[in-house]
Amino acid sequence: MQEVKEFKPNIVAFCCNWCSYAGADLAGSSRLSYPADVKIIRVPCSGRVNPMFILKAFEKGADGVIICGCHPGDCHYNTGNFYARRRMTLLYSMLDYMGIEKGRTRVEWVSAAEGAKFSNVMNKFCGDIKELGECVKLGDIRCKD
Amino acid sequence: MQGLEKKIKDRAIELLESGKVDGIIGWEKGQFIYDPTPAVFTKETGLDNFCYNNFCGANLSKYLVGKITSDKKYAVLLKPCDTYSMNQLITEHRVNRDNIYIIGVGCEGHLDVEKIKRNGISGITGVSVDGENVNVGTIYGESTIAKSDVLLGKCEVCRGNAHKISDELIGEELQTPEASDRFEMVNKLEAMTAEERFAFWKGELSRCIRCNACRNACPACTCRVCVFDNGRSGIDSKANASEFEEQMFHIIRAFHVSARCTDCGECSRVCPENIPLHLLNRKYVKDINEFYGEYQAGEEADQRNPLVNFGDKDIDPTVISDKEGN
Amino acid sequence: MCDNKISTNEALIPHVAKIINVRTQTHDVKTFAVVSSVDGGVMFDHMPGQCAMVSIPGVGEAMFSITSSPTNTAFKEFSVKRCGILTEILHGLEEGDEITVRGPYGKQFPVETDFKGENLLFIAGGIGIAPLRSVINYARANRDNYGQIDVLYGARSSSDLVEYEEMTKEWANDKNFNVHVTIDRAEEGWEGNVGFVPTYLKELAFDNNRTAVICGPPIMIKFVLGGLIEMGFNKTQVYTTLELKMKCGIGKCGRCNIGSKYVCKDGPVFRCDEIDELPNEY
C-alpha cells in the first residue's frame, strides 16, 4: 500500500542582505518560528534578483518563490528595490498571463527590525503554497521522481 | 509600388555615385516574388537586383548593429514601423548614428506568404496587389484573396505612415493599412482562466524548435553574447530539453526586451512554426502602459524607458499575487 | 591493438574511472592518473596520439589526449591545463574522486609503420608535450625500433614546464636521446636556453634525416613548420595533432568537421601534407 506523504513544499526566499536577511536573523534570535521548508538565498539587494533566478528555482523544483527586500525608500543602495518592484510586477504578471498560479510568486518588504513580520510572511506564504500544492507547471520534468 | 521601387533605386544609385554613402542596406530579389533577402548594395554590386515589393517586411535596422565599428557610411531603407527600432538602437548606442543615412520609405502594408499558403494556395508564381484584393498566380491556377486577410501580423496593427526618424523620405504619401486594436488578443487571453491560458501557451510553445530566429531577428536583442549562448551562465541550452525550458527561454527573451520592444513584430514574422511570440512582448507593453503610463519605445531617440526608471508610488507586485479571480 | 567496432550506445556511454594520483606540474597544469573504478584496470587499450573523452557528470565532457604510453598497463594519464569550466573543476579533484572516461578515439601516430627505423624529432610547446609524451615513452619502451631521438621543448617560463622532471631525469639519460629545453624569457637561476622554440630549432640545426612531430600552440606550429621546411624537411616527414571542439568522438556530431575530415575520427594526428588539403579553419 502506498503511504500518503504530507506535502512538504520547497520554498525559495531571496532575501536582501541589508534588511530582510537581517530580519530573518532577528526572527531566529527572537525564537520566532518559520517553516523549515523555506530556503533562504542571500542577495546583496532585491534589485540583484534576475527574473532568471526565479524561473530557474521553479525549474529545479521550487513550489514557491518569494523575494524580500528593504521597504521602498529604505534601500541600502537607495534605489535597488524600486527597480526590483517594477521588474517583479512585470514578471509576475507575465507568469500569471502564461497560466502559472499567481500565488506562487510574491514580494514582501521586510526591514531588519521586523523579525516578527518575517516570520509571519513566511508562515503565510508557506500556508498558501501548501494550499496550491506541488508546482507541476514550471518544474522540469527531469527533476521529478 | 513599382513606381516607388524605381524611385528608391534611382536615389540609391545617386547616393552611391556621389559617394555620400558607401553602401545601401535594402532588399534583394529572391527566387520567387515573395522572398526578398536583406542585402547590402554597393557601387560594385550595383542595384540590378534591388527590389521593393509587398513582401519586404523584414526590419533592416538590426543589420546596422554589426556595422557599428565600421568606418563606412551606410544608407538604410526603413519603413515607418522600422524607424521605431532605429530610434531605440540609437538610444542604446548600438548603432553609430553619424555613419547612418536613413531613407524612410513609404509602405502600404506588407503581405505574409505564410498566410497566403494557409489559404490552401501552393505553387505560387506571382502575387499582385489590386486595391483591396491580392491576386495570386500559381502553377495550379489563379486565386484572389482579400488583402486584409493576408497582411503581416505587424501590419494588422499598423501605427501609421509617420517615420519617426529619417534623413529623407521617399513615397511617404502611401497609405498604410487601417489598424485594429493591438491588444485585442492579449485582452482575450487575460479574460481566460489560468488553466485555459496555460493550455494555450503550452500548445503554442511546444512547437518551438529553439532555432533562435526570434532572438536573432529582434532589433532589440543586441547582446554581444546572449545569456542562452553563454556556457558560463548555467542556463545555456540549445534544445527545449524539457517542457519548461522553452517557456523559460521565451519569458526571458520577452522580458529582456520589455520596455525596449517597439512591438515591431519581427519575432512572430520569422518564427518557422508560426508561434505568436509577439503576444508575450505585447503583454509587457500593455502592462507597462497600464502600470507606469503610456510608453512607446522608439517614439523618439534618447527616451528613458520605464524599466530603468521608477516612481515612489509604483504599484506593488503583491497586487498581482493577490489579484482576485482566475 | 584496439577494437574499433564499438557501437555508439557503448561508445557514448563512458567508463567510471577513479583518480589514483594527481601530479601538480605547473600552476595551471595537473596530471591525473586514472584506473577503472570497477576492476582497477586501464579500461581500454590505446595507441600514442589517441584521445579520450573525460567528463565530470553534470559539468561537461571534453576531449583530452592520453599522455601515458600504451606500455603503461597500470593506469591512464591525462595532463590537463586549467582554462575552462570543466578543467577548472577537474583541477579541484583529488585522489579517490571519480570521473568518467570514454575512448579511445582518433588515429594514432604511425609508430608501428612510418616511424619505424626513423630518427625522431619531437617539438613541443607548453601543454603540447601531453600527446607527444605518449609517443616518446612508447618509443623508449621499444627503443630498438627507432633511431636517434631528440626532444625540443619550450615553455613560457621555467615554472610552466610540464614533465620537466621526467624529461631531464629519465629521458635525457637514455642512449641516443637528447633533450633540449628552452624558455621564452631569461630568468634567474635558469641555465638552459632562452628563446622561442622556432628560434632554438634553427640554432640546433638538425639535419633532415628524421621524422618530426610537432605539438603546441597554433602560432608555434606555424613557425616551427616553416623552420623545418627551411631546414630541408619535406611536409611528409612532419606530423602534428589538431585540436577542435568535439562532442561525440566518433565522427557523427559534426562539430570537429573541417573540409571533408572529422578531426576526432580522421585525426587528430595528421601529416602536414594532409593538413594542406584542409581548408584553413583549424
Added chain:
Amino acid sequence: MKKIALANMNALYEAIAKDMNLYVPIDNKASVNYAEWKQGDTPVFDKMTVRSAKDAFFPQCENMSTFSRDDDNRIIIDKIKLTEKDFVVMGIRACDVKAVAVLDKVFLSEPVDTFYKARRDHSILVSLSCSRPEETCFCSTFGIDPAEPKGDVAMYIVGDYAYFNACTDKGEKFLNGVSGLLENANDTDVDAAKAATREIMTKLPLHDVTTDGWGAGVLEEMFNRPEWEELSSSCIGCGTCTYVCPTCQCYDIRDYNGSNGVTRYRCWDSCMKSDFTMMAHGNNRTTQLQRFRQRFMHKLVYSPTNNDGEFSCVGCGRCVAKCPVSMNIVKVIKTMGGKK
C-alpha cells in the same frame, strides 16, 4: 498493388494504431507537423510539414544516460532503454525518404549509433507520392522522382483511393497485416497521376537548378570563392535551416543537472550558431561567414567527397520556405554554380 477508399482511411489508421505508434502529418492550425495519430485526427497529405521526418529517428532531444552518486560519492551510470515498439511514419515524401538514406549513411556506419538504429529497425516508412509539388521544391535537382517515393511501402493518393505498393519485405509484411481492409488494384491505376506529377516538376520555378560546379574535388576552389561574403552578410545566424533540414545531423551532448542526478542528453545543434565550435581556449569559426560557408560546403562539397558524390541536400525546399531572411541553399547553388 492494393487500394483503400479514402473514406475508409480512418479504419486503416485504427488498425495500425492498435499495436504500433502511427505518425502522420497533422495540421494544428498554425503549422503542419508529424504527430502521433489519435482517434479523431485527420492527417493532411497535401501540405509539406515544417519539420521533416528525421524527428522520428533522430529526435530534437533524447536522453542517453543518467548519472547519480551513491553515499560514497561514487558515480553510478544508468543507460537509457532503446526504442522497442514498432512505429509507422506515414506520408513521407520522396525527398524525405532519400534524406533518411542520407542519415543512415551517417548513423549506421561504424561505429553504429544504437539509438538511431533501434528506431530505424522498429520503423516502417509509408511514403507518399507527391501530387502537388510546391514552388520551393527542387528534388529533381538531386535526381529524386517525387512520383516514385519508395520507402517500405509507397502510397499514392489518386481520386477517391489511396493505393499502396510494398517496396521491401518489411513493407510487404506490414500490408499483409492490414490486408483485411485493402482491395486489390492494378499497378497501372496510378500511372496517370505519376505522369502528371512529373509533368508539374518541369514547370516548377526551381526546376532548372543544377548542381553543376559542386561536388567532390572542388573543395579549395569553392571554399575560397569571394561570393561567400556577400551571401552570408544577410544570415542572422539562427538555426532554422538546420532544424527544418531533413539531412542535417549535427548534435550536441549536454548534461542536465537536476535535483535527482544528472541526465546526459543529446540535442540538435546547428553549425550556424556562434558557439558551435567554441572551446575553452577559443573558436575556430569566429565569423558568420565561416559558419555559413561550413553548412553549405558540408552539404555540397564535403558530403559528396565522403559519400561517392552524394549530396546531403534532397531539395525538399523547407529552408527555402522558412529562412527568416530568405537566404537559402538555392541561392548559394545558383550564385556559385549551376543553372542550366
